[in-house]
Amino acid sequence: MISHQMPASSYLVPPAALALAAGVHLFGVPDGQGHAWVTILISTVTLCVLLVTVFVVLEHAEALAFRLGQPYGTLLLTFAVTTVEVSIIVSMMLHGENNPTLARESVFSTVMIVCAGVVGLCLTLGAWQHRQQDLKRQGTSAILSVLTALTVLTLVLPNYTLSTDPGSFSPIQLVFVSLCSVLLYASFVFAQTVRHRDDFLDESTSYSGIHAGKASRTSLYANAILLVIGLVGIVLLAEQVAVGIEEGLAALDVKQSDSIVGAFIATLVLLPEALAAIRAALNNELQRSLNIALGSALATIGLTIPAVGAASLITGRELMLGLSSGDTVLLALVLSISIHSFGTGRTTVLTGMVHLVVFIAFLLLLAVP
Template identity: 75%
Template sequence: MTARPLPIHTYLIPIGSLVLAVGIRLVGFPMGHEYPVLSIVVSLLAICILLTTVFIVLQHAEVLAIRLGQPYGTLLLTFAVTTVEVSIIVSMMLHGENNPTLARESVFSTVMIVCAGVVGLCLTLGGLHHHQQELKRQGTSAILSVLTALTILTLVLPNFTLAAAPGTFSPVQLVFVSFCSILLYGSFVFAQTVRHRDDFLDDGRPGGDHASHGISGEANWGNAALLLIGLIGIVLLAEQVATGVEDGLAALQFQQTDAVVGAFIATLVLLPEALSAIRAALINELQRSLNIALGSALATIGLTIPAVGMASVLTGRELTLGLTPGDSVLLALILSISIHSFGTGRTTVLTGLVHLVVFIAFLLLIAFP
């Protein structure tokens, strides 16, 4: 089979996004507290460009993922998305006024959007199409155990330490938790790709069974280059957009500014993966769907916390990770529900609806805290 040429828009959009981001960084973003409406309008236009670029970038990642096979392809998608989120948070931390709760809100939003919203949609839509679906309990339980340990260590434990102010870690504690995050996530990746690879594959669909679709080595290099260009453009542009949204909401005196910005960042970077997970559930590949969805939440904590922790230690900027009491309840609720949902190895529409109800509660508390 001959290699398929890359469509012209897959070249132009990532490059155009990077050029636009560099231009905005050099000229400046036309917004501020004096013009909140203009700030929001410009931000919405930039968000449209961002979303288009994100989908194009993930298209290149998916092409490369096909060549790698499963579960390596899923890991590539996860790394690409997580790189965007980590870069946005760290860049926003290092520029302008310190925002100590941005990382916390972004990571928490990612966990809630994935475990409640994305997983809820996957289970509900998959259940409607296939009545009930089966999953690998070994692999899913491994993901949930690591996810539970990471979320409690990074988002709940800071509220109960004594060496620093409530909700924060001391530098020694932050370094230790960052090391634990990398260790746990690295161990999970090793188990998923080497040691217990079969636990994360759908039955009857061995890894690497996807065809290469005629993609040549030259096309692979092209996809990799455009993936990198698009990621850089997304990071630079999203930082400006998030800052603009934050300024606009602050000018409008919206109370939950950090929560909205954190949810915006999480939604932006998770949207392509969410669609990939939903598509997998609709074709009855529930385990691959969960690998994509839950793996993205796992990578977000396992990679974001060490990155922002290192930035906080090196720059001396305060980092608040401890959740509020209400958010802690929501986190404990969705984790416990997930354990019960996947404990039997089968899911139905009812299972998905339970997750979606928690997701609606999460959104409601952002709008009406």
Template identity: 65%
Template sequence: MAAHRRPIGQYLFPIGSLGLAALIHFSAASIEHSPLSVKILALIVVAIFIFATVFVVLHHAEAVALRLGEPYGTLLLTFSVTAIEASVIVSMMLHGENNPTLARESVFSTVMIVCAGVVGVCLTLGGLKHRYQDIKRQGTNASLAVIMALTVLALILPNYTHATSPGTFSASQLAFVSVLSILLYGAFVFAQMVRHRGDFIEDLTSSAEHEAHVSEGGKVTTSVLLLFVGLAGIVLLTEQVAGSIENGLEFLQVTQADAIVGFFVAALVLMPEAVSAVRAALNNELQRGLNVALGSACATIGLTIPAIGAASLLTGRSLTLGLGPGDTVLLLLALAISIVSFGTGRTTMLTGLVHLVVFVAYLFLIFVP
């Protein structure tokens, strides 16, 4: 039997992206003083590597998911993406002058991209192709309940506390909310993996198919390693580009610089999960797509808020988490629509279009607040 060989691109882009990020980091000073044409060329090369690596990472994530089975493969992708995203936000917080609202904008952007954008695309394209799609309300409602609790605690409650100025937590309040976030997300993962696993997966009729996929070439350890290397490369390159965008917006005196940078970071980091969720919806595996999408929102708040909270407490840098009135309305609207959309256990194209309308409004208000 011939040995299974991976296409060279599956190795080239993850390793190349990580190497390119290291090269840019160590030559940042020379690039900064280079002509504009060199800077533009560097950004084009970085963009090519980011987008190519996204699809390679997605391939490895799906390979791991097939070998480990659901929901373990989905959780691995979600947890790894969120952990690296949290490290990027923390590093950007600690870089240069204090930027108290960047973390809030990144977390808020992630929730809106997932609950309005990714879910909307999944439901719309899935409805166009399959007319109706069924989901398991128990698992989906559990995910939404966790998202609602974490979101209100982290992004809305700070506007109504009295220990400090509106929008901020005191040190004890921030530590308390961080611990609650970790505990709630840990309970969610336990329910998804162990206690109520059946509520989050499709009908278990594909065990034979799973065994067949497991036997198809390649080792799971190699896929896992390339998955992490590729994700690290994507996020480190994203951090480099986001820093350049932030400096450019500040130079142009754009008032919504934090919102734009937060959206950019969240969108690029979520790209592998978004593509995976849309593919699942097109394959009439909407529940798996929703697990990926909503799971990423749960993980973002449950893990990122404690990470940035710890960084704020250790460094003494201020942290503003409370959303403004307009963003609060959009967030509550996206969550309310999600509850209605998944309440019947069946979705259609119209359901997805409602989510997309909210997402378009969110994008418009980023640039025209």
């Protein structure tokens, strides 16, 4: 059961993060050899505040989610985290020189981190503690079918179109795929919250809004306001950190810098949902755990691709979405094992280990492409 009693720091951190982000953006970071220690200090403080703010935002999101009940609480957390990722990617797309592959690398990293890493940890740790866990095949199969359609349409199909260079869409194709992404994700949300709500509910969970009346309306408004403030602060701070990493990798002449920056963005924004999903699995709430984890991957593609597509069309900046052949193989592998893993309606430690092995392969190829 989630408590609405929060420490004072939970109310102080979001405004502090926003103030720090505003200060860094307004005054910048000193350049030059003589100010190297200042740059390192500011970057370290920024990263620490950023990580703390991520966890505080999770607390406020879960407090609101507790009041709303399931599955609305899970959707709230998913929307909040996806908003962060979309904002970071779009802001970095518009930062400095054209960076056509950043959105692709961030979305691909999100899918791999969720479907291989987060899901692998949830299945392994949950089954280790409870021996085996059950899930609802109807809801999980629906999530995987939408996820498969979205990933193939947005990350694989661009390599096989003829109107433009391989890996990119023409403007008409980009608009069409963006509309399909929004339509598929909206259909999933409708099925999860209205039409087939029972297929996504974990019957064993005590996470609901039944007792939410104990929370005062004032505290709920405070949670909502601080959630928004925290998200804005995270976006601004993460952009600063990501730009610093990107510039550092460029100075070191690292060829796969976009892949590393994309993985960093995905890891950072997925931290709240990853922790919530692992916590649910340990509480033997596997269906809720999968709703959080896989739902975040759906939201990332369903909302990020249309956002970056619109930014590309408006600004005229090139957008490359087609994956390389190696990444395509990894994507096909993780989607296929997910279908097999959840097909029986029961998971064990072995199921989770398979996902984790694929995740380790993803990390290896990220470091040694």
